[in-house]
Amino acid sequence: MPSNDVLAILEFRGGQVTKAGPEVLGQARRLADTLGGAVHAFLYGEGANGAAAALGGYGVTKAYVADSPAFAAYNGGLVARAAKDAVAACDPRLVLLAATSPGKDLGPRIAASLDAGLAVDCTAIDIDGDALTAVRPVYAGKANQSIRIAAAPFVASIRPNVFPPAEAGAGDAEVVALDTAAAEGETRIKVAEVAPRETGKVELTEADVIVSGGRGLKGPEHFHLVEELAEALGAAVGASRAVVDAGWRPHSEQVGQTGKTVSPNLYFACGISGAIQHVAGMSSSKCIVAINKDPEASIFKLADYGVVGDVFEVLPALTEQIRALKG
Amino acid sequence: MKIAVCVRRTPSTETKIGIGGDGRSIDPSGVSYILNPYDEFAIEEAVRTKEAHGGEVVAITVDGADASKDIKKALAMGVDTAIRIDPPADADSAAIAGALAEALRDVGPDIVFCGKMAVDEQDFQVPLRVATMLEMPAVTFVTKFEVNDGTARATAETELGQTVYESPLPVLVAVEKGINEPRKTGIKDIMAAKKKPLDERAAPAIAAKVAVTKLELPPEKQGGKIVGEGVDAVPELLRLLREEAKAL
Ligand SMILES: Cc1cc2nc3c(=O)[nH]c(=O)nc-3n(C[C@H](O)[C@H](O)[C@H](O)COP(=O)(O)OP(=O)(O)OC[C@H]3O[C@@H](n4cnc5c(N)ncnc54)[C@H](O)[C@@H]3O)c2cc1C
Numbered sequence: 001m002p003s004n005d006v007l008a009i010l011e012f013r014g015g016q017v018t019k020a021g022p023e024v025l026g027q028a029r030r031l032a033d034t035l036g037g038a039v040h041a042f043l044y045g046e047g048a049n050g051a052a053a054a055l056g057g058y059g060v061t062k063a064y065v066a067d068s069p070a071f072a073a074y075n076g077g078l079v080a081r082a083a084k085d086a087v088a089a090c091d092p093r094l095v096l097l098a099a100t101s102p103g104k105d106l107g108p109r110i111a112a113s114l115d116a117g118l119a120v121d122c123t124a125i126d127i128d129g130d131a132l133t134a135v136r137p138v139y140a141g142k143a144n145q146s147i148r149i150a151a152a153p154f155v156a157s158i159r160p161n162v163f164p165p166a167e168a169g170a171g172d173a174e175v176v177a178l179d180t181a182a183a184e185g186e187t188r189i190k191v192a193e194v195a196p197r198e199t200g201k202v203e204l205t206e207a208d209v210i211v212s213g214g215r216g217l218k219g220p221e222h223f224h225l226v227e228e229l230a231e232a233l234g235a236a237v238g239a240s241r242a243v244v245d246a247g248w249r250p251h252s253e254q255v256g257q258t259g260k261t262v263s264p265n266l267y268f269a270c271g272i273s274g275a276i277q278h279v280a281g282m283s284s285s286k287c288i289v290a291i292n293k294d295p296e297a298s299i300f301k302l303a304d305y306g307v308v309g310d311v312f313e314v315l316p317a318l319t320e321q322i323r324a325l326k327g
Numbered sequence: 328m329k330i331a332v333c334v335r336r337t338p339s340t341e342t343k344i345g346i347g348g349d350g351r352s353i354d355p356s357g358v359s360y361i362l363n364p365y366d367e368f369a370i371e372e373a374v375r376t377k378e379a380h381g382g383e384v385v386a387i388t389v390d391g392a393d394a395s396k397d398i399k400k401a402l403a404m405g406v407d408t409a410i411r412i413d414p415p416a417d418a419d420s421a422a423i424a425g426a427l428a429e430a431l432r433d434v435g436p437d438i439v440f441c442g443k444m445a446v447d448e449q450d451f452q453v454p455l456r457v458a459t460m461l462e463m464p465a466v467t468f469v470t471k472f473e474v475n476d477g478t479a480r481a482t483a484e485t486e487l488g489q490t491v492y493e494s495p496l497p498v499l500v501a502v503e504k505g506i507n508e509p510r511k512t513g514i515k516d517i518m519a520a521k522k523k524p525l526d527e528r529a530a531p532a533i534a535a536k537v538a539v540t541k542l543e544l545p546p547e548k549q550g551g552k553i554v555g556e557g558v559d560a561v562p563e564l565l566r567l568l569r570e571e572a573k574a575l
Contacts, residue, residue, distance in 0.1 A: 013487075073490055076455070077464055101485035105467050108420075108452040112459035117421065117536030120450050137545075138448050139353070142344040145448075146541035189464035189498070192480065193491040203486045209574075233575075251470070251505040252484055257340055257446055258364060258504045260486070266574040277340055283545075287574040289564065290551065300551045305567055309557040317558040321565055325575075 002093045002153045004037030008060070009083060009097035009106065011074075012045030012067075017055075019206045020098030022165035025058040027125060027158055028096050029166060034127045035093055040064065041173070042086035044079050046072040049177060056173035058166050063173040064089060070184045073191040074102050080109035081183040087114065089176070092153060094132065099157035100205055107157045117149035119156040121261075123284070132156065140257045140280030160206055161263045162284075197252075202236040204253065209266045212238030212255055212282070216271015216292065216311050220248035225315040226270055232322045238262065238282075240272045256281035271311045274299025291315070328382030328474075331436035332373040332406065333427050333457065334366040335388050336397040337447040344544070351539045360393075362400055365442025368502045371509040372472055373440045374405035380474065383407040385434055389414050389426045395525060402520035403512040409523070413530035419537040420448070424456035426531050431461060438479065439499040443467050454501035464494040467501035 008028040010021045028039045041055050044066040052063040064086035070078060083106070087095065095110055097103045099121040111118035117132075119125065123144075124135040132154040138145045197203070204210065211233065213226035220243075230237045239249040241256055255262055257280040267285035272278060274290070274297055282288070283302060290303035291314050300306040307314055338344075338358045345354035362370075373384045386401040386409045388394055398409045410430055415422045431439060439461075441454035451467075458465030470489075471482035479498045482491045484505070554560045554567060568575045 074487060075492070076466070080459070101468060101487065104451040105455060108455035109459050109465075111421070111452070112424070112456040117419070118452055119537065120452060133540075136449075138542075139338070139342075139344045140340070140446060140449070141545065143346070143353070144543050144545055145539055146543070148538045148540050149536055150538070151536065187464075189466065189492050189494040191490055192493040194488065195490075196488040197486065205486050251503075252486065252488075254504075261449075266568070266572075287568070287572045288551075289568070295553070300553065303551040304572065305564055306551050306553045307555060307557075307560045307564055308553060309560065313558050314561065317561045318564070321561055322575075325565065 003091050004035040005090055005092045006032040006035070006037060006039050006094045006096055007087060007090055007092035008039060008041045009095060010041050010043045011102055012043055012048035012051055015047065017043065017051055018100070020100055020160045022058065023160065023163045024096055024098050024158060025060070026166035027163050029059050031094060031096070031125070031127055037093065040090045040092065042066070042083050044071050044082060049175070052175040053172045054168070056171035057168040060173040062090065062176055064176045064178055066178050066180050068180050068184070070180065073194045075187065075189065075191050076102070076105040076109060077189050078183055078187040080106055080113065081186060082178055082180050083110055084113055085178050085183070095153065095155045097157045099159050103157045107155055111155040114153055114155065116153045116155050117151070119147055119149060119154070121159050122156055123159050123162050125156055125158060137284065140277065141283045142280070159263060202234065204236045204238055204255070204260050205262055207236035207262070207264050209233045209235035210238045210262055210264045211235045211268040211270065212240065212272060213243065213270045214240035214272030215242040217243065222312070223248060225311065229268065229315055229319045229322070232319045232326065240278050269299050269303065270315060272299055273297050274302060328377065328380045328438070329434065329436045330373045330377055330382055330384045330438050330440070331431055331434050332369050332384060332386050332401070332440040333453065334370060334386050334398065334401055335363055335390055335445060336360040336394050337363045337445050340364070340446060346542055346544065351542050353542065360397060362397055363442050363445045365444060365446070365502060365504065367509040368504060368506050369440040369442045370401050370404050370406060371507045372502055375507065376438060376474065377405070385410060387412070387427055387430050389418070389423045398525065399520045400512065402523045403516040404510060407523060408526070410526045410528065412528045415530045415533045415535070417535045417538065419535040420450045420452035421456060421537065422533040422535045424453045424460065425533040427453065428457050428460040429531055431457065437496045438474065439463065439497070441499065441501045443501045443503050454499060458499040463497050463499045465499040465501070466492045466494070468503045469500050470503050470505045472500055472506065
């Protein structure tokens with residue numbers, strides 16, 4: 001029988017706990033309160049030790065840390081193996097993580113090693129008696145699926161940007177530095193090379209604001225209009241598949257059914273028609289702005305605010321006025 | 328080289344989703360099925376790996392008899408043999424992964440290819456569960472793959488950037504869009520597929536862990552508001568974003 005505790009899986013990268021961390025901690029706290037248990041954390045990443053004690057400010061009792069040069073780049077097999085030690089130490093009822101790319105990789109590994117049920121990419125999550133219940137978007141956002149896992153332990157990942165981040169308070173967690181030597185020795189797969197994203201750029205799936213461009217931009221040489229608006233807003237740049245397939249933008253920027261699923265607070269669709277497969281990746285954005293010269297474009301049916309116009313005129317004006325506002 | 332590829336069909340991405348009579352699944356009437364797009368990339372990569380290194384490719388699906396025609400497409404693309412396993416009752420991703428892992432133990436593959444996810448349930452679970460159950464190194468979100476002298480090199484592309492992994496065989500690789508362009512099949516390939524062996528097996532007894540209790544359509548979004556036309560609409564747009572939507 002597992003404890004009533006919740007283990008939050010947190011990633012440390014670029015000198016800090018990633019943005020999804022406080023979102024996971026907020027739900028971990030709420031669900032632990034329902035269960036009458038404590039919140040523990042498993043924090044992984046090179047340099048993570050330095051950030052572990054401060055997790056106490058989020059109500060974390062014990063922070064298990066995997067910190068060595070082997071954790072500098074994400075290696076799912078290694079992280080899952082180290083997480084196993086944290087799980088064994090606190091025997092949680094629920095393991096909670098964010099459905100970021102690493103979280104989507106890690107969740108099933110942890111669930112399989114615990115022989116546990118896993119709820120993926122949840123937009124709602126609760127404890128109902130002895131069971132875990134959750135809601136998750138399926139069919140590219142065209143439907144919501146309610147699920148129930150009857151037997152603990154449970155593993156669940158929450159969709160980034162959906163749940164409010166917990167506020168940090170004061171207090172220190174007890175830091176348990178995990179000895180990762182065994183995990184490193186047992187991991188046959190190695191990271192050979194890394195080409196990190198350009199720093200300073202905002203990650204698409206974690207971004208608060210996204211500016212996406214489509215075929216309406218007419219060519220890669222015009223994408224600076226999208227990039228400049230994004231920069232003025234502190235936003236990430238996204239793209240439709242049409243422009244990715246045309247080689248104007250990298251696949252890592254594609255939003256949609258065969259790209260990223262995003263739910264920022266604000267999404268700008270510029271010169272994007274609103275094909276069902278694109279909408280699949282962004283329809284859960286809280287506020288959608290569409291700029292398109294075709295008043296019949298289907299993106300306007302979804303957009304909260306539409307501007308019928310030419311991106312070549314509207315985008316520069318928008319960028320300039322936003323710069324003035326933020327100036 | 329022994330290569331396996333795990334595949335399944337999904338409703339076509341154009342499908343208009345309606346809720347079925349049980350309130351837990353989609354209304355199957357009028358739904359046309361395709362091979363999960365990511366699984367097509369996996370099949371293509373499996374066949375290319377065979378073409379480069381020799382060996383054979385077996386495709387495995389856990390699905391009902393209706394799926395036999397979908398797996399024929401994999402055979403037409405150059406897969407050599409196929410296995411169809413009837414799904415366990417109320418199967419979830421864990422049960423499907425269990426059935427696949429059981430079949431893969433017999434196959435003993437050097438490489439297992441999967442799609443990173445199926446576009447209907449978007450669950451992302453099966454490949455990494457299978458790998459964990461088989462204690463096989465695994466990489467997902469793979470956009471580039473090669474194998475040389477028994478070492479696999481796989482490039483994963485995610486919001487973290489690109490990471491290149493090296494692994495001994497056997498290895499499981501879950502592929503991302505962009506890894507290849509799946510080949511088109513012609514009449515000759517389809518005829519050839521008919522002669523290839525399809526091994527159909529009964530459902531294993533594996534209990535599900537996750538039960539679907541309800542499927543609902545999301546609330547209809549209020550039709551958009553056209554703020555105006557051209558650059559003249561920009562000040563009003565910004566006002567609305569700040570004051571009404573509080574998004575700036
Ligand atoms: C299996 C499958 C998966 C797919 N997955 C994805 C996916 O993940 N993501 C995705 O995005 N798509 C996906 N698609 C493709 C999708 O169907 C569309 O083809 C694609 O989204 C169209 O991109 P677009 O809106 O940029 O281009 P278009 O549909 O060509 O639209 C361009 C728009 O720009 C407007 N425009 C033109 N000039 C201007 C101008 N000067 N100023 C303002 N507006 C202008 C036009 O009015 C038009 O609405 C998928 C398709 C399939 C079959």
